[in-house]
Amino acid sequence: MKMKHWMFAVLSFSLLAETILAQAPVAAPQDAQPPVIPAGDTPAPLATKPESKAAAKKKKPVAEKKAAAKPATEPVKPAAALTAGPAVAREKNVNVRAQAAINSEIVTHLKRGDVVTVLEEITVKKPKADEPARWAKIALPAGTVVWLNTQFINADTKAVIPKKLNLRSGPGENYSVLGRIEKGTVVKTVETKGEWTKIEAPTNSYAFVAAHLLSTDPADLGPALAKANPPAPVVAVLPPPPVEVAVVTPSPVTPPAESLTPPPVTPVPVVVAPPPPPVETVATPAPVTPPVVDEPPIKRIVTREGIVKGSASIQSPTYFVLRSLDNNKTINYLHSPTTNVAMKPFQFQRVIVTGEEILDERWPNTPVINIDSIEAVPQ
Numbered sequence: 001m002k003m004k005h006w007m008f009a010v011l012s013f014s015l016l017a018e019t020i021l022a023q024a025p026v027a028a029p030q031d032a033q034p035p036v037i038p039a040g041d042t043p044a045p046l047a048t049k050p051e052s053k054a055a056a057k058k059k060k061p062v063a064e065k066k067a068a069a070k071p072a073t074e075p076v077k078p079a080a081a082l083t084a085g086p087a088v089a090r091e092k093n094v095n096v097r098a099q100a101a102i103n104s105e106i107v108t109h110l111k112r113g114d115v116v117t118v119l120e121e122i123t124v125k126k127p128k129a130d131e132p133a134r135w136a137k138i139a140l141p142a143g144t145v146v147w148l149n150t151q152f153i154n155a156d157t158k159a160v161i162p163k164k165l166n167l168r169s170g171p172g173e174n175y176s177v178l179g180r181i182e183k184g185t186v187v188k189t190v191e192t193k194g195e196w197t198k199i200e201a202p203t204n205s206y207a208f209v210a211a212h213l214l215s216t217d218p219a220d221l222g223p224a225l226a227k228a229n230p231p232a233p234v235v236a237v238l239p240p241p242p243v244e245v246a247v248v249t250p251s252p253v254t255p256p257a258e259s260l261t262p263p264p265v266t267p268v269p270v271v272v273a274p275p276p277p278p279v280e281t282v283a284t285p286a287p288v289t290p291p292v293v294d295e296p297p298i299k300r301i302v303t304r305e306g307i308v309k310g311s312a313s314i315q316s317p318t319y320f321v322l323r324s325l326d327n328n329k330t331i332n333y334l335h336s337p338t339t340n341v342a343m344k345p346f347q348f349q350r351v352i353v354t355g356e357e358i359l360d361e362r363w364p365n366t367p368v369i370n371i372d373s374i375e376a377v378p379q
Contacts, residue, residue, distance in 0.1 A: 010285070018235035059171045080216070082136050087214040088224040089114045091158045096144075096177035098169040100124055100135035100208045105169050105176060107207045108144045115221075116141055117229045134211035138279055139202040144191055146178050147171050150197045153187060162305045162352060167205050179205035183303075304358045304369065305377065306331050308346045317360055317368055319343070322353060332357065333368040341371050348378040 095111040099124050110116065117139040127133040140146070146167040153160055163183045168175040172195050181187070181202055191198040215221065306322040311333070320334040320343045334353065336343060355372040 023165070033293060081134075082118050082216055084118055084120060085216065086115055086221060086225065087118045087136065087138075087216045088221050089116070089213060090215050090220070091213055094209060094213045096138070096140075096207045096209055098178060098207060100137075101128075102131050102210075104208075107169050107178070108141065113224050113227065114141070116209070116214070116226050118214065118216070119206060122208070132210040134214060136211045136214050137206055137208055137210045139203065140178065140205045140207055142206075144201040144205075145174070145198050146201045146205055147196050147198055148181075148187070150192060150195050153197065158187050162188070162303055163204055164305075166195055167201070169207075171198075178207060204369060252254070300357045301355065301372075302369065303352060303354045304331055305350070305352050306332065307350050308343065308348065310347065317363060321352075321366075322345070322369070325350070333363070333366060334371060334374075335368050336371045341374060343371075343374075344372060346376060350379065351375060352377060 026261060089110040089112055092112050094112075094114075095106050096108045097104045098107055101124075119137045119139060122135045122137055124131075124133045124135065146165055148165055152162050152165050160181055160183050164180045165183075166177050166182065166209055167179045169178055179202070181204070185202070187197075187199045187202070189197050189199050304322055306324055307328075308320055309323050311319050311321050316333060318333045318335045322329045322332045322334055323329065324331055332353075334343060351374050353369055353371060353374045356371045357367045357369050359367050
């Protein structure tokens with residue numbers, strides 16, 4: 001019985017020792033090669049528990065986050081401000097408008113590469129939706145036409161009659177003003193339509209273009225200026241053909257034989273000139289200065305355009321004044337030296353007055369017009 005227990009104990013100890021040795025790690029040698037895994041025998045990945053939507057959202061790639069944070073379109077860099085001087089059109093068809101607004105009338109068009117002169121840049125304070133805020137005020141290109149009222153130009157000389165005359169974009173006072181021309185300016189008419197005449201635009205007329213449609217960049221402006229002002233062709237100057245010079249050989253000259261007998265000498269008579277006659281001195285009379293005659297002063301005849309209103313001061317020389325159309329300031333006092341001109345019917349009307357302009361010592365800053373004629377201007 002004791003023997004059986006002893007043998008069972010030895011057998012149990014042996015099994016325990018083999019189990020401990022089998023579980024102990026075996027150290028590999030330092031120069032041992034790693035085991036070679038045959039192709040296609042890559043161990044399959046361990047099955048993992050599917051992540052929830054919240055966990056997947058937290059593990060969003062960084063690049064995707066950056067892409068989502070980036071705006072869909074890059075912000076457009078604002079164009080540089082335009083300076084006074086030449087500029088070139090950047091688009092195929094650029095509208096030139098009468099005012100700095102997209103709803104104003106179109107005066108003409110520009111093609112890509114056309115060169116214009118920028119007078120100044122204007123910024124609209126409160127532009128409408130989809131309307132540019134920056135506009136370029138340009139001089140009208142050559143060949144553009146404008147309109148003016150026919151009755152204010154001389155029918156024969158085509159010279160402007162009033163002191164200043166508005167240029168408009170169309171045949172009517174409801175069209176925009178594109179500038180003004182001074183009295184005496186001779187215009188070149190193109191067409192007459194009723195009470196309005198179309199003329200070639202003078203150099204001081206202007207219009208507007210959206211600023212982003214023009215460029216003053218030398219890279220754009222240089223080729224456009226070279227195309228608009230091509231260099232003059234070089235004419236080759238050929239040298240003149242050579243001139244043949246005939247060489248003449250002189251024939252030998254035989255000197256004459258010397259004479260042994262000298263020629264006779266003829267005496268030359270001496271002629272004595274008579275003395276000049278005496279010169280008589282004639283006294284020249286002194287110039288007579290004509291008497292100075294006082295000429296009458298030249299009358300200053302002027303033509304003015306404005307609105308007739310009553311005089312505000314009871315000490316003014318007349319009861320009526322002519323006020324400016326632009327700033328409502330008093331231009332002249334109006335005086336009718338005769339009773340043939342009644343001023344009251346013209347009050348608050350736009351008129352053209354012609355007459356002699358004089359100064360009164362009591363009102364040196366505002367001249368008086370003695371009216372020769374006055375007529376109302378149709379509104």
